[in-house]
Amino acid sequence: MLGAVLVAIAASIGNLLQGWDNATIAGAVLYIKKEFQLQSEPTVEGLIVAMSLIGATIITTFSGPVSDWIGRRPMLILSSILYFLSSLIMLWSPNVYVLLLARLIDGFGIGLAVTLVPLYISETAPPEIRGLLNTLPQFSGSGGMFLSYCMVFGMSLLPSPDWRIMLGVLAIPSLFFFGLTIFYLPESPRWLVSKGRMAEAKKVLQKLRGKEDVSGELSLLVEGLEVGGDISIEEYIIGPATEAADDHVTDSDKEQITLYGPEEGQSWIARPSKGPSMLGSVLSLASRHGSMVNQSVPLMDPIVTLFGSVHENMPQAGGSMRSTLFPNFGSMFSVTDQHAKNEQWDEENLHRDDEEYASDGAGGDYEDNLHSPLLSRQTTSAEGKDIVHHGHRGSALSMRRQSLLGEGGEGVSSTDIGGGWQLAWKWSEKEGEDGKKEGGFKRVYLHQEGVPGSRRGSIISLPGGGDVPEGGEFVHAAALVSQSALFSKDLTEPRMSGAAMVHPSEVAAKGSSWKDLFEPGVRRALLVGVGIQILQQFAGINGVLYYTPQILEQAGVAILLSNLGLSSASASILISSLTTLLMLPSIGLAMRLMDLSGRRFLLLGTIPILIASLVILVVSNIIDLGTVAHAALSTVSVIIYFCCFVMGFGPIPNILCAEIFPTRVRGLCIAICALTFWIGDIIVTYSLPVMLNAIGLAGVFGIYAVVCLIAFVFVYLKVPETKGMPLEVITEFFAVGAKQAAAKA
Template identity: 65%
Template sequence: MTTKGAVYVAIAASMGNMLQGWDNATIAGAVLYIKKEFHLETQPTIEGLIVSMSLIGATVITTFSGSVSDAIGRRPMLIISSLFYFMSGLVMFWSPSVYVLLVARLLDGFGIGLAVTLVPLYISETAPSDIRGLLNTFPQFTGCVGMFLAYTMVFFMSLQSSASWRMMLGVLSLPSIAYFILAVFYLPESPRWLVSKGKMDEAKHVLQLLRGKEDVSGEMALLVEGLEVGGETSVEEYEINADNELSEDHVREKDEIKLYGAEEGQSWVAKPVRGQSSLVLASRQGSVAAHMMDPMVTLFGSVHEKQNEMGSMRSMIFPTFGSMFQGDQQQKPDNWDVESNHEKGNLSEDETDDNNLKSPLISPNARQPGETTSAMGIGGGWQLAYRKSEDGKNAGGLKRIYLHQETGAESRRGSVASLLVPGPVTGDGDVVRASALVSRSVLCLDGAMGQNPIQSGAIKPPPSSKTGTSWSDLAEPGIKQALIVGVGIQILQQFSGINGVLYYTPQILEQAGVGILLANMGIGSESASFLISGVTTLLMLPSIGVAMKLIDLAGRRMLLLATLPVLLASLIVLVLSNTIPMDSVVHAVISTVSVVVYFCTFVMGFGPIPNTLCSEIFPTRVRGLCIAICALTFWVGDIIVTYTLPVLLTTIGLAGAFGIYAVVCTISWFFVYFKVPETKGMPLEVITEFFAMGAANKKAN
């Protein structure tokens, strides 16, 4: 499977964050010249409003951006974001007065709010699960690139005798035109949103473009299942064998269960393993730490402990080995395409035999030559299968099963690839043990005619997709638990000290003698501050590159747990350097090193990961609304920290302010350890299923 389509789409969407970084840098430079032209030296309130009006605009538009994106789609909101950027740039370039400039800054905030809220959501809904974390670091990277380019531009403009702040701010319109063109002519709509609105053919076409292959039947089935978190989710464990029903000496055992894939001809025989699944056992460990830890965290963690050393990326590198159900496929007919027949009728239940389920639930038109990847694979080593439930004669008589292969002696050869190869199976044939997340499918079996009932049937969306998003949905235990994680990590990120360190950076670099050095080179103090900020931003880019490499290998949780202590240590050093008397040169060197370490570590973990997590942990039907709540928390926290920092500096000093931030970093580490699960490589629909089950287990315990 090629991922070029998803990568290019993520890069194009991340341009909205580049414009945010661009704006942050240009306003920092332009405000110095705005003060002079409008004589604002004695009006700090107006000066503060010019800078913060974009924060206010972002906060305002975030309050309803999520619900609107759930209603009209993700792509239209990104297009609207580019238009806000463009209009604000024009108005800022024209601004004849402070009040017109304030309106322009408000429009700019609207564009920023939509981009920051919806770009991570859009990337998560279009990216393959194996590289979703990597692609979600693009907004952080492009934001820093935008800041660096803008600081460079402002620096060279400041060297002129009459620098124009209107030009600095108005240039924003030029890259926003490119963003608009990409959003209109290149970015597709989110396939998950399309499925939620019943636009199955369009969703399939988008998936084919994003994945670079014709056969997307397994992922289409996954997206349909994601419309509703299954009821009465249970964890089971199976030993899976080839389906030898047609063999002459085959004798079906009493406890055998037939599993079916999304493709025609795919079926397996599974035997339940008696006793508790290892997933459940992992969530009920008896240590003191485990009792304090949210059961959901250990539930997620038990999955990743079982992954092979190569991790979920293995399926990207060696596609024929990465899936539990890959192997030689039986020849498929070229003309079957069920998902476009969703207006013809419902699924049949004419016969009660399991053979009725032999045909595909969602089927491709054709397979590309040489394509061997099974449609069962849904990413991260997970597979989607179905079985007929005990109440198969009633509507809703299908169970969906998310399978994840276990390792150990029970799994001979470690793969079910051989189970799909025709031929006799010996008594000690291949067996694969897999954990299974079993719940009610959104697909139904009811009243239509035909020899191949599922192939000729309709995919019925669940009732919740027709009623739309409701605030009452947020009361569901799984969603409530996810909101605690999302809102909590956004609050802690904002109060971890990033704004304080940004505020302090020019001061300590000046103390380090950088300003004097640049002055000897003929560079004024204003130009020097722009150059220093640009160099500081440039230093962040390699660190973001490290995060890109590790976020899908080490994982989100591990990156946070590893980087938060470094942030804490940097803040403690800054506190001590401002408390203990020392030589000015030593103080400057220690402070400079601490700030650089803080910045580089922040963009590796606490910078990109909160938005990445928030875009992953909510169900499709409420994802827009929930991520808007998390983004609103982000902006409110940003405003509070920005406006309280000067107060803290005047009351308790720099050491006191950084001491508070150090305490928040400590709290953040424990919050991540006990509350934040690892989501790397897992399909979004499996993540939300785990949240629902983890919340249910927590309530039961």
């Protein structure tokens, strides 16, 4: 996990450069307009500052699709090169036109960093700390602003401040960022899996997680390539496959699933539950009393309720599914040989010692991409009806029985994927057009449900299986079941190793296309992503930033600084640096809470404070409270606004946008959201002076307060809680929720 943390810190340097540049140009422009005599040409002065916004908007239009094509890492490398190149041109800049060109190139680097760093961190971070790590860009950006303001302030004290050096210093950290992207940052494992480069993906995951066995997560990444389709929610009672339980297995128990544990002889059974489930009740599969308050809220998106049910229904005292079912949990994947080939995937002939890898008698050809199988070592019968384990010598998955299943039963292999979720596969059959039975795997995302204590211990009635003796440990789990992105070739051949010989299906490996954006789950996610980006921009941050120096001047800070012998330019820069410094502790607190309280909680907790701060600013500008009271109220309101904004509305929109889209279209969708961000930024920045002239400061802040109120309603009704959930499960939930919303329409 330390590897993922260090990689996230290194990647967030790209946002540090963005913050550095924003602060530097804000100070340097005071000296640029003097040298080029731009006091009478505010348009050119505005262009110097805004050209980076224009560049970021342009590059964002195609950054997402290109990153889906060539990878995340090459785009980050390009960002560092653009930063470095622009800083050298700004250092030279003989005239304003060259400076404008340099600012445009700088905007290209900013656009790539802002778009791709959150995406990259989300794809490399473990679910448990993904929110914390994805808050790093916000912290790095503000930290870069503070460091830059300190540098510019120090240079402003010189007899002849040189704005070219101010801007050119960016070359030093950008060169450092370039070195990190070239020599340290790995490619995103999810992108590598999407391109079939499994061997590389495995090595990257091992580096990020600090462990050798990453087969489970590798399987999850492959499954994430295909989202949607026919998805159902089922409920299971899962318990040990005791001999007593075996006595109750009947031929009619068609849906029984067997889970095999990590230790020799361990196995568990899963049978459909007749009892209520939180997830089931959300989708009207069952009725349940309890705390599902959200279901009674008009206009509440089913997706919000569905996500909320998971967090409301976490396991109570008694442990998680992992600790209950798998107390000695390890990888549920055996390391064995394979000899199936897929010419579209990496292929390497590796010679393995017979003592380490047992042979099924089909030569010594192995595929390194899958030498840690994505699924447990299993073999299908000629009819494809059973999955029976044929483990090699010393396998941790050797079983004392071949199967608990009758004809038509199901076998499954499972693994922990983080956030309290387990990933499993089950064998499913149906009749083909020719009347023959066709078999295939379905993936199952399992999540333990918090259930009354009476459902553990004592005697539990398992549907279809009779009573289970007292003293057994059983778990009530909800399951998201859908078509697997994995398949094996010629499953009916007796020598094929069914689930161990897996490859992405043709649909999953096809890559992204624009038509994927119209899938119900993706459309729903885009609504959330684009909506929250628009509302963030119109929530007033640019207006408050614009007004801050004036507020602090009214509070007497500028006078105090001038008494210390500082020039007006130096005082302005120092005030801005102090304002930025105030943000850092708040961002640090947000990093701590992001994975504990959650994204939705932080938004719903901070937006009302933003509204209150803006209302106070409106009132203080309408009512004559006296100079001292006005300055005090305004200063406190601005500080509170800044602190709450950087805890919620600052980092969370980018975090959510990096989490809610499927792997194959994640780059494309994030580019759309980022484009919305930059267009909104430009509109707000250039409309602010017009609005100030038309309706005054009170009117502007009043509009911002209304937008924040709309944002609160939008978050409450449409934005789900994604903390601690694997990205692949998040996207599956959007598909399920969209399907349910369509059914209700």
